[in-house]
Structure formats: structure tokens, C-alpha cells
Amino acid sequence: MRRILAAALCSLASLLPACIPYASTHEYEDIGLTLTARGSGRLSVAVLDARPYVNPSEKTPKFVGVQRDAIGLPFNVETHSGRPFADDCLLVITRALQSRGFETASVLTSNRDAPDAVRQRLLASGGRSLLVRIVDWKLDSYDSSKLSFDLDAQVLSAGGEVLGRSRVLGASEVKGNGLDPVGFAKLAGPTLFKAKAEELLNDPAIVAGLK
Numbered sequence: 001m002r003r004i005l006a007a008a009l010c011s012l013a014s015l016l017p018a019c020i021p022y023a024s025t026h027e028y029e030d031i032g033l034t035l036t037a038r039g040s041g042r043l044s045v046a047v048l049d050a051r052p053y054v055n056p057s058e059k060t061p062k063f064v065g066v067q068r069d070a071i072g073l074p075f076n077v078e079t080h081s082g083r084p085f086a087d088d089c090l091l092v093i094t095r096a097l098q099s100r101g102f103e104t105a106s107v108l109t110s111n112r113d114a115p116d117a118v119r120q121r122l123l124a125s126g127g128r129s130l131l132v133r134i135v136d137w138k139l140d141s142y143d144s145s146k147l148s149f150d151l152d153a154q155v156l157s158a159g160g161e162v163l164g165r166s167r168v169l170g171a172s173e174v175k176g177n178g179l180d181p182v183g184f185a186k187l188a189g190p191t192l193f194k195a196k197a198e199e200l201l202n203d204p205a206i207v208a209g210l211k
Contacts, residue, residue, distance in 0.1 A: 024067045024182055025080040026139075026189040028088040033096035033194060036202045037210040044122050044129040045094050046107040049086040051136055054111045061085060061111050065139030065147075067185055072142060077185070086111070086134060093132065093197070102210075122156060128163070129156045130210070132200070136169070139192070141185035147172045147192050151200050155209030164209025168200045 053059050059076065061084035066074035079088050086109060094104040105125055109118050115133065122129035136150035150169035157163055174188050200206070 024075065024077045024186075026064050026077055026186055027080040028064070028085065028190055028193060029079070029081045029083070029091055031092045031190050031194050031197075033092060033198055033201070035096050035100050035198070037097075037207045038100045039210050040101045041103060042105060042127045043097060043102045043210070044105045044107055044125040044127065045090065045097065045132075046109050046118050046122055046129070047086045047090040047093065047132045047134065048109045048113060048115060048118050049084060049111040050115070050133045051111070051138075053138075064137065064189060065141065065185075067182060068140070068142035074140070077139070077141075077189075084111070085137065089132065089134065089193075089197070093130075093201070096201075097130075119156065119160065123158070123160050127158050128210070130154070130206075131156065137193075139185065139189045141181060141188065143175075143181065145174045145185050145188040145192075147174075147189075149192075149196055151196060153200050153203075153206055155206055162209075164203075164205035164207075166200050166203035166206050168196050 049061055054061055054063060062078035063076055064079060064085055065077045067077050068074050079085055081088055090106055094106055097104050107121055107125065119131060122131060130153065132151065132153045134151060136148050138148050140146045148171050152167040154165045155163040172192060
């Protein structure tokens with residue numbers, strides 16, 4: 001009934017934002033990060049999705065936000081790749097680290113994994129490691145894109161000592177395009193992720209820990 005109502009309003013109210021497709025995806029997997037850390041040798045990397053709303057009764061691991069239709073009803077937005085958001089983030093981060101000289105080893109995780117269990121798997125791989133947690137990431141798009149985010153990172157020694165840590169959290173809003181809200185949101189999500197991930201990983205504490 002809601003979808004029927006939205007479609008009717010779209011056809012009758014030309015002043016409302018454009019009607020949107022109900023299945024929308026955002027491309028995160030091709031983001032290129034610019035990192036300042038440079039190094040060599042093996043570095044194990046894991047990205048853990050710790051968002052509390054990612055669970056069987058709420059959102060899937062592919063969830064990255066919502067896109068609202070002409071009357072403001074929210075519809076889930078997922079990754080374009082079809083992979084969990086954490087896996088796309090892992091791909092983006094390891095590719096950037098490789099371009100800076102690191103030999104990365106990816107450690108895949110599940111949103112059901114406990115942080116301590118992931119740390120133990122990183123330590124078991126030997127050498128230094130980088131653990132990134134996604135505590136919050138949700139882009140809510142309509143006539144603007146509002147992002148709530150909370151990301152943290154730790155560099156661990158081979159023995160489990162924390163060599164550096166950083167965190168970025170808060171909310172950002174980017175004014176949208178009323179003529180093409182879906183297209184704008186598709187650009188806003190990846191652009192905001194690039195900015196927040198670079199802020200997280202270019203923190204002096206992380207750069208020092210990766211040396």
C-alpha cells in the first residue's frame with residue numbers, strides 16, 4: 001500500500017523530489033584512499049562490522065543506509081558489490097596499504113565475531129596487524145544526505161600490544177540534489193567514506209604504529 005501511494009504521489013506532484021527505485025545500491029569497492037603511512041613487510045588486516053543494528057531481525061551486513069522516496073518513506077541501501085560492507089572496506093583499505101609498500105594479509109570477519117576473537121586471529125597470523133571496527137555507518141538520504149558514523153582502528157604488535165589507535169565519530173550532512181536525489185546519494189556515500197577512512201588511517205598514532 002505504501003509503494004502504491006508513493007507511486008501515485010510521484011505521478012501527480014511534480015514539485016516533489018523524483019521517484020526513486022526501491023532497490024538502490026552504493027559502490028564502495030572501487031574507492032581509492034590516499035594514505036600517508038609507508039612501510040614494508042607483512043601486515044594482517046581485518047575489518048569488523050560491529051554495528052548493533054546489523055543482525056537477523058534488522059539489517060543485513062550489506063546495509064549502508066536508507067534512501068527515502070517521494071513521501072519520505074525509507075528503503076534500505078546496500079553495497080553494489082553484494083558483499084558485506086566490511087568486506088568492501090577491507091578491500092579498499094588493503095589495496096591502499098599495498099600501494100604504500102605493505103604486504104597485506106586479509107582476515108575475513110563476520111558481524112557475529114567478538115572483537116577479542118578477531119584480535120586473536122590477527123595475532124595468530126604473525127607480525128603486526130591492523131584492526132578496523134565499524135561501530136556505526138548509516139547514510140540517510142532524501143533532499144540531503146545525513147551520515148552517522150563511528151569508526152575506530154588499532155595497530156597491534158605481534159605480541160598484541162597496541163602500537164596506535166584512532167577513532168572518528170559523529171554526524172555529517174551534505175545538501176542534496178532535488179532533481180536527482182538517488183544519483184546524488186550514490187556519490188555522497190563513497191565520498192564521505194573516503195574522507196572518514198583517510199581521517200582514521202592518517203591519524204599520526206596509526207601512521208607511527210605502522211612504521
